[in-house]
Amino acid sequence: MLTIENTTKWFQLFSDEIIANKDYLSELDTPIGDGDHGNNMARGAEAIQELLKNQQFDTLSDLFKNVAMAFIKSVGGASGPLYGTAFIEMAKASKETSNPAELIATGLDGIKRRGASDVGAKTMIDVWTPALEVIKLNQLTVEKINADVEATKALVATKGRASYLGERSIGHIDPGSMSSGYLFETLLETGAL
Ligand code: ADP
Numbered sequence: 592m593l594t595i596e597n598t599t600k601w602f603q604l605f606s607d608e609i610i611a612n613k614d615y616l617s618e619l620d621t622p623i624g625d626g627d628h629g630n631n632m633a634r635g636a637e638a639i640q641e642l643l644k645n646q647q648f649d650t651l652s653d654l655f656k657n658v659a660m661a662f663i664k665s666v667g668g669a670s671g672p673l674y675g676t677a678f679i680e681m682a683k684a685s686k687e688t689s690n691p692a693e694l695i696a697t698g699l700d701g702i703k704r705r706g707a708s709d710v711g712a713k714t715m716i717d718v719w720t721p722a723l724e725v726i727k728l729n730q731l732t733v734e735k736i737n738a739d740v741e742a743t744k745a746l747v748a749t750k751g752r753a754s755y756l757g758e759r760s761i762g763h764i765d766p767g768s769m770s771s772g773y774l775f776e777t778l779l780e781t782g783a784l
């Protein structure tokens with residue numbers, strides 16, 4: 592079950608991980624994008640850390656909502672509204688449930704809707720979707736997450752900037768899939784699952 596405590600820890604760990612891997616995320620975005628994914632995400636991560644330092648939250652929903660707003664305001668780029676929408680949907684759903692699988696499912700639906708996308712387009716959806724399946728079974732592992740991130744190499748991008756490259760996007764990890772990999776790794780670390 593997600594609580595204010597473990598979800599605060601989750602966003603703390605996630606933002607630390609993003610900041611620590613800022614250069615790597617931008618490197619991944621260089622051959623198949625515009626080289627800014629790490630910088631975009633790190634701005635969001637800094638905003639989340641600022642928020643967590645300065646504000647107390649009364650409900651889980653309130654926490655997700657504030658994280659979403661901080662993220663959307665500071666990120667820019669495709670990833671801002673995509674993660675932002677996921678967190679907004681999770682804020683709404685967390686009024687009814689604190690089950691991680693149910694919350695991730697609503698977040699994933701939000702990303703799909705916002706990005707007009709689905710599995711196989713070489714986006715973060717290709718990490719969220721299999722992560723959700725194993726979270727439902729209580730079988731999420733770091734190895735599984737890494738394998739799903741790695742598996743985006745084989746895909747042809749059909750959404751986002753990488754789609755401009757068509758077949759030439761093959762052989763490269765999708766940067767948003769890597770940052771989503773950090774999201775799920777840090778969720779696992781919180782012990783909330
Ligand atoms: P930008 O492409 O605007 O520079 P970022 O580099 O921050 O934004 O984010 C790129 C990531 O966003 C991609 O690696 C991919 O995972 C994700 N992405 C892009 N377009 C979509 C989409 N339509 N649906 C889902 N995810 C997407």
Ligand code: MG
Nearest residue numbers: 624625627628
């Ligand atoms: Mg980019």
Ligand code: MG
Nearest residue numbers: 625627668669
């Ligand atoms: Mg950009």
